[in-house]
Each structure stands twice: as C-alpha cells, then as structure tokens.
Amino acid sequence: MDIGEKDKYELGKRDEHNNINYQAPVLSTDWQFGGANLTSAGMSLVPTTNPLAIGSSCASASLVDSFGSSLWEHPSNSQNMGFCDISVQNGASSSNAMEIGKGLPNSLRTSIDRPFDMGWNAASAMLKGGIFLPNTTGILAQTLSQLPADSAFIERAARFSSFNGGNFCDMVNSFGVPEPMGLYARGVGLMQGPDDIFAVNGMKSVSVMESQKSKLDATEATRDAGLRVENRAKTSPLENERKSESLMQPNEEVKQGTGGSGNESDEAEISSRDGGQDELSTLDGTGGEPSAKGLSSKKRKKSIQDAEIDRAKGGQTSTKTAKDSPENQQKQSMMINKTTGKQGSPASRPPKEEYIHVRARRGQATNSHSLAERVNFVRREKISERMKFLQDLVPGCSKVTGKAVMLDEIINYVQSLQRQVEFLSMKLATVNPRLDFSIEALLAKDIIQSRAGPSSTLGFSPDLSMGYPPLHPSQPGLVQAPLPVIGNSSDVIHRALSSQLTSMTGGLKEPNQHSNAWEDELHNVVQMNYGTSAPSDSLDVNGPRPSSNRKVEL
Amino acid sequence: MVTILISRMRSPFSLKQEFLKKWILGLQRCRSSKKNMSIFERKKVIKLSADVAVASARKGITCWSRALIADAVKEGNADKHLAEKILGPASERQPTEKVPVGAMAYNKRIRSKKIPKRGSVIRRTIKCAPQAARPSSIVKRLVGKRRQILRSLIPGGEFMNGVSLIEETLDYIISLRAQVDVMRSLASASKLVNLN
Numbered sequence: 001m002d003i004g005e006k007d008k009y010e011l012g013k014r015d016e017h018n019n020i021n022y023q024a025p026v027l028s029t030d031w032q033f034g035g036a037n038l039t040s041a042g043m044s045l046v047p048t049t050n051p052l053a054i055g056s057s058c059a060s061a062s063l064v065d066s067f068g069s070s071l072w073e074h075p076s077n078s079q080n081m082g083f084c085d086i087s088v089q090n091g092a093s094s095s096n097a098m099e100i101g102k103g104l105p106n107s108l109r110t111s112i113d114r115p116f117d118m119g120w121n122a123a124s125a126m127l128k129g130g131i132f133l134p135n136t137t138g139i140l141a142q143t144l145s146q147l148p149a150d151s152a153f154i155e156r157a158a159r160f161s162s163f164n165g166g167n168f169c170d171m172v173n174s175f176g177v178p179e180p181m182g183l184y185a186r187g188v189g190l191m192q193g194p195d196d197i198f199a200v201n202g203m204k205s206v207s208v209m210e211s212q213k214s215k216l217d218a219t220e221a222t223r224d225a226g227l228r229v230e231n232r233a234k235t236s237p238l239e240n241e242r243k244s245e246s247l248m249q250p251n252e253e254v255k256q257g258t259g260g261s262g263n264e265s266d267e268a269e270i271s272s273r274d275g276g277q278d279e280l281s282t283l284d285g286t287g288g289e290p291s292a293k294g295l296s297s298k299k300r301k302k303s304i305q306d307a308e309i310d311r312a313k314g315g316q317t318s319t320k321t322a323k324d325s326p327e328n329q330q331k332q333s334m335m336i337n338k339t340t341g342k343q344g345s346p347a348s349r350p351p352k353e354e355y356i357h358v359r360a361r362r363g364q365a366t367n368s369h370s371l372a373e374r375v376n377f378v379r380r381e382k383i384s385e386r387m388k389f390l391q392d393l394v395p396g397c398s399k400v401t402g403k404a405v406m407l408d409e410i411i412n413y414v415q416s417l418q419r420q421v422e423f424l425s426m427k428l429a430t431v432n433p434r435l436d437f438s439i440e441a442l443l444a445k446d447i448i449q450s451r452a453g454p455s456s457t458l459g460f461s462p463d464l465s466m467g468y469p470p471l472h473p474s475q476p477g478l479v480q481a482p483l484p485v486i487g488n489s490s491d492v493i494h495r496a497l498s499s500q501l502t503s504m505t506g507g508l509k510e511p512n513q514h515s516n517a518w519e520d521e522l523h524n525v526v527q528m529n530y531g532t533s534a535p536s537d538s539l540d541v542n543g544p545r546p547s548s549n550r551k552v553e554l
Numbered sequence: 555m556v557t558i559l560i561s562r563m564r565s566p567f568s569l570k571q572e573f574l575k576k577w578i579l580g581l582q583r584c585r586s587s588k589k590n591m592s593i594f595e596r597k598k599v600i601k602l603s604a605d606v607a608v609a610s611a612r613k614g615i616t617c618w619s620r621a622l623i624a625d626a627v628k629e630g631n632a633d634k635h636l637a638e639k640i641l642g643p644a645s646e647r648q649p650t651e652k653v654p655v656g657a658m659a660y661n662k663r664i665r666s667k668k669i670p671k672r673g674s675v676i677r678r679t680i681k682c683a684p685q686a687a688r689p690s691s692i693v694k695r696l697v698g699k700r701r702q703i704l705r706s707l708i709p710g711g712e713f714m715n716g717v718s719l720i721e722e723t724l725d726y727i728i729s730l731r732a733q734v735d736v737m738r739s740l741a742s743a744s745k746l747v748n749l750n
Contacts, residue, residue, distance in 0.1 A: 404696040404700060407700035414723070421737065428740060441578045448739050
C-alpha cells in the first residue's frame with residue numbers, strides 16, 4: 001500500500017510538474033495579452049459601435065479593440081488547448097475561455113467586451129506582478145510593438161482554427177469580422193488613411209467569407225506590405241501615426257527577417273506578422289489587382305474559394321482604383337492560399353483535398369523553382385505553427401527553441417506517457433483479479449470530476465522521468481472477504497470518497513446535466529455488471545498491495 | 555480535424571468520461587473469458603481495452619486511432635480475438651468517417667519495423683562527415699531522425715507526412731494524457747475502495 005502510494009505520488013509529481021510548467025507559457029502569453037488589452041484600453045473603447053461603423057478614430061479604436069479582444073479569445077482558446085485537463089492554476093482562464101467560447105456566437109460587441117474584461121482579470125490574476133508591470137506602464141508604442149508578437153500567436157491560432165470547418169467555423173466567422181478588420185485597420189491606417197477604411201469596410205461585407213481564407217494568406221505579401229508600409233508611413237494620417245511608429249519597429253524586424261537567413265523563428269515571426277496583417281495583404285492583393293491584372297501571372301489550382309476571392313477582388317478593384325494603390329510597383333505580393341476541408345465554402349469542394357494555391361504576382365519569376373520554394377515555405381510555416389501548439393502541450397517545451405530539441409522533448413513525453421499507461425494497467429491488474437471495476441469506475445468518475453480543481457490528491461514534486469516500469473509483484477496477495485450488501489457499501493464508499501475529495505479539492509464544477517447523464521449511464525453499466533455476477537464476487541478486498549520494484553529515475 | 559482538436563481540448567472532461575465508459579464496457583466484455591487470468595494477462599486486457607477505448611473515442615477521425623484499432627484486429631495479431639471481443643459485435647463498431655488509403659494499406663502491411671530505442675538513435679553522436687559540414691544539413695538530419703522516431707512511436711505514424719504528423723502527435727498526446735488520468739483516477743479509486 002505504501003509502495004502503491006509512492007508510485008502514485010511519483011506519478012503525481014510528474015503531473016504537478018506539468019502543471020508548473022504549464023504556468024510558464026500561461027504567463028508569457030498572458031503578458032502579451034495584457035499588452036494587447038492595454039492597447040485597446042488605451043484607445044478609447046467604443047463598446048457599442050458596430051465594428052463596421054466608420055469614423056476614422058472611432059474605427060481604429062474599435063477595430064484595435066476588437067483586435068485586442070480577438071487576440072485574447074484566440075490565444076485563450078489555444079492556451080486552453082494546452083491546459084486541457086490541468087486547470088489547477090488555470091481555473092480562471094479556463095472558465096474565462098469557456099465563457100468566451102460560449103459568448104462568441106452572440107453579438108460581437110458583448111462577446112468582445114466580456115472576454116475582454118475577463119481576459120484582463122484573468123491576465124492580471126494569473127500573472128505575477130513583475131511580469132505584468134512593464135506592460136501596464138507601457139507606452140502605447142511599446143504595447144503596440146508587442147502586437148505583432150501577439151498577432152503571431154493569434155495568427156497561429158487563427159490559422160489553426162481557420163483550417164477547419166465544423167463548429168469552430170462559427171467562431172471564426174463571428175470574430176473573423178472584427179479581427180481582420182482590426183488587423184486591417186492597423187495596416188490600412190499606415191498605408192492609406194482613413195478614407196480607405198471606408199473602402200475596406202465597404203468591402204468587408206464581401207470579404208467576410210474571404211477573411212477566413214485571408215487569414216491563411218500572404219507570407220510574402222505582408223512582408224512586402226511591411227516594407228511598403230515603411231515607405232508610406234510618412235503619409236499616414238495623424239491618428240494612425242502611433243500605429244505607424246510602432247509598426248515601424250516590427251517592420252524593421254520584417255525587413256531584417258526578410259533579409260536574414262531562413263531562420264525558423266524569423267519565418268514564423270514574419271509569417272505570423274503577415275498573418276496579423278492578413279487583411280492588409282488582402283487589400284494589397286486587391287490594390288495590386290487592377291494595376292497588376294495585365295501583368296501578373298497567376299498560377300494556381302482553381303478552387304471555388306479562389307473564384308470567390310477573385311470575384312470579391314473584382315468588386316473591390318473598382319473602388320480601389322480611386323484610392324491610391326499601396327502597391328510598391330516593383331514589389332510582388334504573393335497570396336498563398338492553403339485551403340483545407342470544410343472551410344465554409346460551398347459544398348462543391350471535395351472535403352479532403354488540400355490545395356496549396358500559390359499565385360505569383362507581377363514582377364516575380366514564375367518558374368517552378370521559386371514557386372516550389374514558396375510552397376515549401378508555406379508548409380514549413382504550418383509545421384512550425386503546429387510545433388508551437390505542441391510546445392504548449394508538452395511540459396518544459398516552452399523554453400527550448402529549435403525543432404530538434406523540441407522534437408526530442410515531444411518524443412520523450414510521448415514515451416513517458418506510453419510507459420505510464422503500461423505501468424497503470426499493470427497496477428490495475430494487480431489490484432483487481434477479476435477485471436471488475438464497477439465500483440471503482442463510479443468513484444473514478446467522481447475523481448475525474450473533482451480533479452478539475454486543484455489536483456491535490458497526488459503528491460507533487462519536480463519532474464520525474466519514469467523508467468520503464470518493471471513491475472514484478474511478489475505475490476498477488478488477494479484476500480477475499482465477505483462484504484455487506486453491495487449497494488450499501490458502494491454508497492458508503494461513495495460518500496466517504498466524496499467527502500474526502502471535496503475536502504481536498506475545490507474544483508470547478510462541470511455542468512451538472514452532462515455529468516448526471518453520464519453518471520446514469522455508468523450506473524447502468526455498473527448495474528449490468530452486478531446483474532451478471534454474484535454479489536460476493538464483485539468486491540474483492542485486497543491485502544497490502546504487492547510491492548512493485550519499480551525503478552525510478554530521479 | 556483541427557476543429558476536433560480545439561473543441562476537444564476545451565472539454566477534456568467529456569473525453570475522459572467517454573473513454574472511461576468505453577473502457578469499462580470493453581473490460582466487461584472480456585471478463586467472462588477466463589476465470590483465472592494471470593496478472594500479465596489481466597494487464598494485457600486492461601491495456602488493450604484502454605487503448606481501444608481511447609482510440610474509438612476519436613470515432614475514426616484521426617489517423618492514429620484508426621491505425622491502433624486496425625493493428626489490434628490485424629490478422630497476425632495474437633490478441634486479435636480479444637480486441638474483437640472488446641470492440642463488440644461488428645454492428646456496434648464505430649463507423650469510421652474517413653478511412654484513407656493509408657489505413658487500408660496498414661492493415662495489410664506487416665508491422666515488422668522494430669521501434670528503435672530512443673537512446674540508441676539520439677545519443678549516437680553524429681560522425682563529423684565532411685558532407686555534413688553545413689549546419690543546415692546537420693539540423694535537417696537531426697530533425698529527420700527525430701521525426702522518424704516520432705513516427706515509430708505513434709500508431710500508424712509511418713503514413714504521415716510533416717504537418718499531419720504533428721497534428722496526429724498533438725491529438726495522440728491529448729488522448730494519452732486523458733487515458734493516463736483516467737487510469738490513474740481508477741487506480742486511486744481502487745485504492746480507496748480497498749481501504750474501506
């Protein structure tokens with residue numbers, strides 16, 4: 001029994017270390033969120049205006065606000081991806097995220113405001129003061145300079161989300177409008193001035209559908225856009241100059257990133273910033289379209305989405321010709337559309353085909369080599385995106401950079417998880433000689449439910465890499481003892497366990513209806529089991545659990 | 555599939571619930587086979603039913619889950635009957651939504667590739683060959699090796715290319731974690747039951 005507890009303790013240590021390690025990414029990303037939220041807070045919030053409302057400063061403020069809030073929504077979702085069942089310290093954030101998830105399909109503003117506040121509270125609650133303070137004191141430019149980093153994460157999450165169809169599509173749709181608009185306003189403000197926002201908003205109705213895809217767009221497009229932004233920063237209107245200033249910094253980075261090596265982080269940075277300015281790229285595409293139509297050589301695999309985009313762009317080009325085109329004429333912008341499965345487009349797309357649409361803009365060589373390079377670039381960027389998610393998931397991976405080390409950690413983690421499964425199955429085999437887990441299943445369900453709170457049932461200690469568990473129980477000393485009526489004993493145990501658990505944990509409650517339904521189902525299972533076996537067999541009381549000489553690497 | 559990833563991560567509890575339920579059901583199906591199973595047989599049954607339960611909780615959406623179940627009922631598998639019993643009558647089996655060609659090929663393929671021990675591959679120092687002087691190629695080789703190992707770890711991993719490999723890994727890790735948590739809670743519940 002002691003040994004068994006120790007084993008569990010050690011297993012729990014790993015869990016706790018996981019928890020601890022999870023905190024770090026929470027902190028780091030929340031720090032970024034705090035910056036983004038601060039940005040929105042800095043700009044006067046217009047909580048009630050329709051995001052599509054036009055009014056230059058108002059639009060920029062609301063758009064940036066929506067951008068900030070959508071920043072929060074995205075990363076919180078993806079953060080909670082990493083913290084799926086470890087909500088020890090993340091109880092606040094998970095609850096926030098859940099509410100965010102529920103709130104999104106509602107009206108845009110209310111949902112944006114609510115998670116915004118919650119995000120703010122959660123961020124401040126979860127962050128230690130030291131990390132957060134620099135942000136709170138941050139100048140607007142400083143906070144805005146963090147926006148690209150945030151947008152990096154957002155873009156990852158956005159692309160991750162936009163790759164799918166299904167129930168996430170609604171979410172994407174609902175804030176697909178504010179987010180690209182927010183991002184778009186940022187870029188647009190730099191490049192074209194407030195009257196272009198009108199054009200953008202006018203086009204918004206057409207490009208809502210496209211906004212999903214546009215999230216996927218433009219790695220190089222925004223790279224060029226960034227450079228172009230730099231050129232045109234001087235002409236930007238006053239109210240956007242703050243943004244332009246802050247974006248100068250990331251654009252510098254973009255430039256360096258462009259000129260730099262194919263470092264993965266740079267690429268990810270660029271791609272994420274590009275994704276962050278996806279609407280920018282869209283506009284670039286549209287702006288470039290009229291002038292580039294005759295010259296650009298498009299090479300893409302046709303899809304319905306592309307046709308839509310073209311139609312949308314065709315509609316936009318007429319409005320665009322009146323405005324200045326932001327195009328730097330010698331720059332070519334490339335839109336890379338990666339369309340996967342059910343993106344919300346009409347059903348005529350085969351659900352599983354993946355196209356990598358690479359369109360070469362004017363001025364660029366369209367030989368297969370450069371196109372292949374670009375395709376490769378997209379693929380690498382997607383891979384790095386996924387790796388970032390993995391980074392959040394695997395404990396201890398947030399500090400390491402580079403694919404090899406991260407893959408190492410991932411492999412280590414998967415192997416340790418598999419070993420844990422082996423060990424636990426052996427442990428369960430020793431406990432129960434007849435594979436009868438009816439009572440335990442009921443209790444386990446309770447444990448799972450209450451473990452949503454702080455997991456205190458197991459001991460905590462630093463990370464522990466389990467050696468392969470050579471379980472050699474000396475002898476399964478199982479003692480059969482007659483037990484009272486099963487129903488009574490199970491109730492007693494149930495109550496005792498519940499009291500123990502509730503005293504130890506203060507977990508957050510799952511929706512009761514759901515758990516009750518499941519509980520009923522499990523009860524049926526258990527009853528079925530009772531019906532098939534004699535009562536005296538169901539409960540075997542074990543003697544002291546056989547000691548397991550398990551090698552533990554500390 | 556990413557939808558599933560994100561939605562699943564937001565509700566790990568339901569995943570665990572489903573897994574537990576399926577697992578208990580599968581265990582029940584195996585109970586009556588033998589009266590006195592050795593401990594190792596029990597362990598095998600437990601593990602197999604757990605794996606099948608976790609994989610079937612995915613309902614055929616992810617490649618690794620399909621590969622895991624396919625491997626369990628493969629012709630050459632010693633425990634095929636056990637797995638089939640756990641899965642229940644064919645009418646109950648989850649219809650797989652997407653059955654790519656790879657999974658079918660996997661059924662027929664004999665899995666002869668031994669899982670290389672991680673230490674034997676990674677810790678082997680890379681001989682400084684002249685052609686590997688460039689750091690990019692070295693990195694590429696390192697990453698490639700690790701990818702290969704990852705492919706060997708994940709069921710059905712041989713069929714996945716770069717991006718899907720990582721997605722599958724993500725899903726697999728989540729499922730493994732849920733599995734471990736449920737098993738652990740069951741073990742602690744067993745302990746509590748035995749205490750009384």
